[in-house]
Every structure is written in C-alpha cells, then in structure tokens.
Amino acid sequence: MSRKNERLVNLTIALLATKRYLTKNEIFRNIEGYEGSAEAKERMFERDKDDLRKLGIQIEVGGLDPLFDDEAGYRIRPESYALSLRDLTPTQVTLLSLAAQAWQDAAFTDLSQQALRKLTSIGLDTDTSQLPVMAPKLVGADENLRGALDALTSLTTIEFDYLNIQGVAQKRQLQVYGVQARKSHWYLIGLDTEKNAIRIFRVDRIQGEVVSIGKSQSYLIPPSFEIAELEPAIETPLAVLQVRPGAGYQLRRMATTVETADDWDLLEMPIFDLDFITSLVLWHGEDVIVSSPPQLRGAVKSALEKLVKIHG
C-alpha cells in the first residue's frame, strides 16, 4: 500500500515538473516503483492514471511531436492541479472558511474539512474585522441528503422510494440538477427520468435509502436550468381572503396586498399550492373567510362541514 502511495506521489511530481509530455517509456525508466514485465508495468500505469483522475487530477495526453504521430505522452498542468482561487483577500479567505465550517456535523462535513485544509494551505491570514459575528450552520445530517449530494457531484442517476401525497411510497428515478434549502427542509430538483419532466422532491419524504443506478458522469445539467425560474410565475391565481384585524400573522406576511377595514381586513395572496392554502386558512379557524376563488372557498367549506360532522 505504502509503495503504491509512494509511486503515485512520485508520478504526480514528475508529471507536474515536466515542461513537455513524458512518454510511457520515460515514465517507466525514470519514475521509481514501476517494476516487473512490460505488461505488468503497463497495467500498473493504467491503474495509476485512473487513481489520480479519481482524485480529481487531470492528466493531459499529448503527442510528442506534431510531425511524427508517434508515442503519446503525459503531463499534469500546474494550473489545473493547483487551487485556482487567486489573489484572495484575508476577508475572502475568512468567508470561504466560514462557508466550509457551516457543514459541521452535517452531510458534507468531511468534504468541507478537506476544502478548509486546502484553503488554509494558501497560508493567508484570515481577517474577521470586516465581518459581523457569524456562525452559519447548514442543518442536515440525513444520509439521503449526503447520497443525493454525492449523486449531484458525480452526476449519477439515483433511485428512491418517495412518499406521495396519499401517503404511499412510489419508486422514482432522478437526475439531480440542484438542491434547495427552504423553510427548514432540503429539496432535490432535477429530471424525473420516467416522467421526463423537472420535479422537486423533499429529502425527508424519501423512504429508505437513495441508491445510485448506472455510471457516474451519465448526464449533464442543462446550462439553461435555473432554480429561480421554477418559482411560480406571475400568472399564479390570487386568493382574496377576509381576515380579522390582529389575526392571521402568517397570511399577512404572505399577502401581496392588505387593505384594512373595521371588521375584516382584505388580503390578496398568490395560491402556490391549493392544498397548502386550504390548510393554512383552516388553521386560522373563524378568523379567516375565503372570498375567492370559488375552488378554494369550496375546499374550505367542505373541510369545515366535515370537521363539524365528525366532531359533533
């Protein structure tokens, strides 16, 4: 194990230091650790290249001489190997460190620690004088969040059982395009490959484990894809609610307009989700009346009739 590690480090150093492409023969002749038959060396080198690539190191393959299409050569460009965040100010280093520390005890702890070590290796001092006291924290130690983030990182399709609105688990396949933390929940956004449409899934509604299917790098995130554009557009229907003065704090925060009056204030708010608004109106009991649309008014009325009936 240690011999192999040594060889990989030596290979990295040699490929980084060279100004031109090194041929396999040069590599085998000069770099310590390549031993055995020609075939054995060949196999060793193939595995080593794979391993370095798995570590995110880009090995460039190129011809020795454009005039003679002979043996391929290899090198690692220092600019692709090294951290490219350059000319960082102490404030920026602090921001990056804070960002990496936000994952403490959450899904990405190990990765953000690695990132933090690389950032501190720059050797720049941090400067907190420009910053307010901050200790941002990303919450979410859920194994499935980690699984989904790994899939997003490696561009691997995932499969999971998802609790639908009726409370029944259904198998779904997803190419994750992005993540969102909203109202204290994590959401995955991506292409539902069976429905061939963009869908949003709440991570804590996944039953059991997230499983990778197929290979990594099996899809690309469309460059035109924007989470922000998934936000409901202006055509969202509006609800008109009558709300008792002093009541309905949450409804007022969501409202686009509030008209105050003596008995009832008049609120207008977008209906992003009919079920959600129905529940929210019911939560406020006799302090809220739905004026329109009829669909929402009907849903609330029939829910109230049912509540009265079963509790009578």
Added chain:
Amino acid sequence: MAKKDPGLARTARLLDLVPYLTTHQGIAIADLAKTFNTTVKEITDDLNTLWMCGLPGYTPLELIDLEFESGFVSIRNAETLAAPRALDRAEALSVFMGLDLLSAELSNSNESLTSEIANLQDQLRTQLISAPQVQIEASLNSEFRALILRAIRRRGWLEITYHSAANDQVTKRNVAPYELSQSGSHEYLQGYCSSAKSIRNFRADRIVDVIEIADQGWPNNQVVENEDAIRYEVKVHAASRQVLEVLPQVAANSSTATIQGFSAPWISRAILSLAGQVEALTPKELRAAIHARAKAALENYH
C-alpha cells in the same frame, strides 16, 4: 468515489500535506494529525513515505526534505507540490453551498460582503463542469444570530419579538438565551423567558426581531420546564402524507393514535388544518373546542 477508497484517501492526504506543511513550518506532529483528522502514527507513516518521494533521480538533491524527529515538522525542497490542490467537485460544491447560506444570512444588510460572496461563487462555478444549482434559505439572519450568540456568551438579555403560530400572535418577550440548537429540521433558540417564568423554545425562523436589553435578573427559585403535557387521542380517517408530517406520532397503518402535545391551541389548529382527515376523540374538551371553532368558521359563510 475516491473518499471510500482508503488507499486513495491516503494518496490525497500525502499530496495535501506538502502545501499545508509549506505554509505551517514547525507545526507539532500532534497538531498536524488533528488537522488531518487522523492519528499521530498515521501521520508519522505519511511523513516517512513523503520523505522517499521526489523528482526522478531520487538523490537527496531531488527528494523532499523533511525534518520531524523533534516532534515538529519542517519541509524543504518540495516546490513542485507546494501549491494547494484544486478543490474537487464535491469540495467546491460544499463551499459553494456554505457561501449561499452566508449570503442568505447577510441578506441585504451588508452589500459589500454579499458582492464578495457572489464573486467567490462565480470563481467556484467556473470550476464546476456542469454546475449544480444551489439555493439556500437562512432560518435566522446574521444580525439576529450575532445578537443571540453574543447574549449567550455574556449571559445577557434580549427582547425577542416572536410569532407564535399556535396563538396566531406576535408578542415581545424578555429572554435570557442559553443556546441555539437543532431539532428535527428546525433551528431553535432555547432560553429563560421572564414573561412565562420558565424555559422556552423559540423556533428561529419565527423570530421577527431581536434587541439587546438591560439585565433582567435571574429568578431566585429553580427554573423548571413547566409546559404541561396534554395527552389526546385521534382517529385517522386518511393517513395522507400531510397527516404523517403534522402528527408524526401517527403510524402509517393504524387507525388511532395517542399523542402527547403541549399546547391546546396548537393541537386544535393542527387538527383543523388537516381538514377532517383526522378526528379528535379525547379529551372531550378538545373535541368540543374543535367542533366549536369549525362551526363558528362555517357560519362565516352563511
């Protein structure tokens, strides 16, 4: 993935040790092990391995020169590996998401910082081939968080404007905060509330305003958590996802459940919001309260 292969993780650590040592000359082996989240023995093995590495030729002129017998590590002749490695895709994503949270917490309060963050995010995005979309919402803005953390440290007092969903009211309370903690998917501020004369939990995302106030004095007698538990029984008419999420104590395949709650207004509102999918059986006061509220609400429509 690379992280799951211990051999490769070791190679990564060997490569990352060089730039770290280059900027932290003279670091104690024990500290180095701590930074790299491993043991002194492992790190010593790493140093012994690195000591055998270098440029082809592998004479002392080409080998990495390490000194660590004293228990403190210094490195020389390692220029080729001296630059920190680029962040891999996963590391870049983790930092990117953390920056998104920072920016959300700062919201509009500090434009020069949020634009610095945007600039860093742009730099990271160019490194992410097929860049993922990230959107993080903060449960607490940085200004409130800073005030709360300072009060916890100084054992100071705050006036907190809080929205209670159960009572549908926004009230001001004097609170001596103990800690910010996570429970389930929410963040809570726990503290002694002088209005309630007991320890209370406040959901961070329902805190409307925070200001520092003068010391209110701590209570003389022992503080107890005195929220009275209410046991209630429900019948489940439809075990929908919403029911399972609002009342997690309900089992997916059972028709009744006995649940422990703490706030009568919260329980009746929660059952109202479930639109008849769940029926309150006992206590009868709860059942009557729900009936009365639903009836009063329905009368609004006549």
